[in-house]
Amino acid sequence: MRDPEFLDVKAAYDRWAPGYDGFDNPMVFAATRALAARVESQAPGFRGAEIGCGTGRNLAALKAAGASALSGFDLSAGMLDKARARNTGAALAVHDMADPLPLPDASQDLVLVALAFEHVSDLSAPLAEIRRVLDPAGRALVLEIHPFMAMTGVGAHFRDAEGAVTMPTVAHAVSGYLNAFAKAGLRVSGCREWRGGALAKDAPEALARKLVKRGADFPVLIDFELRPA
Numbered sequence: 001m002r003d004p005e006f007l008d009v010k011a012a013y014d015r016w017a018p019g020y021d022g023f024d025n026p027m028v029f030a031a032t033r034a035l036a037a038r039v040e041s042q043a044p045g046f047r048g049a050e051i052g053c054g055t056g057r058n059l060a061a062l063k064a065a066g067a068s069a070l071s072g073f074d075l076s077a078g079m080l081d082k083a084r085a086r087n088t089g090a091a092l093a094v095h096d097m098a099d100p101l102p103l104p105d106a107s108q109d110l111v112l113v114a115l116a117f118e119h120v121s122d123l124s125a126p127l128a129e130i131r132r133v134l135d136p137a138g139r140a141l142v143l144e145i146h147p148f149m150a151m152t153g154v155g156a157h158f159r160d161a162e163g164a165v166t167m168p169t170v171a172h173a174v175s176g177y178l179n180a181f182a183k184a185g186l187r188v189s190g191c192r193e194w195r196g197g198a199l200a201k202d203a204p205e206a207l208a209r210k211l212v213k214r215g216a217d218f219p220v221l222i223d224f225e226l227r228p229a
């Protein structure tokens with residue numbers, strides 16, 4: 001078997017875009033569950049943004065939860081093309097989260113980052129921007145591969161007709177997240193660690209097997225809820 005091809009993040013997601021939503025991805029399954037649990041309590045009519053929105057599957061969930069205005073930002077034009085096809089009504093733009101967000105101060109009730117910080121080594125700039133655009137009563141949700149998983153070498157990867165692809169990923173430590181949140185002026189108002197076994201209970205069989213690969217108690221996803229400090 002050929003070695004996986006190593007692509008930069010933008011090139012990797014441009015290539016993954018056509019197949020991303022059909023990929024049997026346990027992290028996407030876990031993040032979908034975590035987001036649903038968090039937005040259950042969200043009052044309708046909220047203004048929401050997702051940074052690293054990919055194909056827009058979370059934007060669709062936020063729309064279904066009653067968002068009145070949505071924006072989505074992503075490095076990959078290919079992923080955004082897929083997001084555009086969902087017709088969520090979200091304003092979409094190619095954007096690197098290292099750069100300032102094209103959103104006014106205090107303009108968002110909910111800002112989401114899901115499975116995207118694993119591609120960013122320095123969290124300071126995106127978190128400072130999240131803090132800036134959050135309404136004083138708003139919250140941010142950060143749903144990421146659990147550091148325990150990341151530190152076993154698990155990171156974003158895929159296979160398509162041309163072969164396997166890997167890309168740059170960063171294994172953030174829990175302390176790395178906590179210190180970066182504090183530095184940005186964000187306080188943790190909630191944190192949940194999603195274990196493979198609990199998630200596997202209502203997952204399709206092939207995904208369930210992947211979710212418990214390291215044991216039922218092994219945490220696969222970490223979910224932070226953040227508010228302006």
Ligand SMILES: C[S@@+](CC[C@H](N)C(=O)[O-])C[C@H]1O[C@@H](n2cnc3c(N)ncnc32)[C@H](O)[C@@H]1O
Nearest residue numbers: 013052053054074075076096097114115116119
């Ligand atoms: C695993 S996908 C997750 C997409 C979506 N959030 C979801 O939950 O399905 C990671 C996404 O982050 C985007 N991304 C990676 N680095 C980024 C950066 N520096 N700025 C903006 N987006 C980035 C990628 O292009 C990709 O669409």
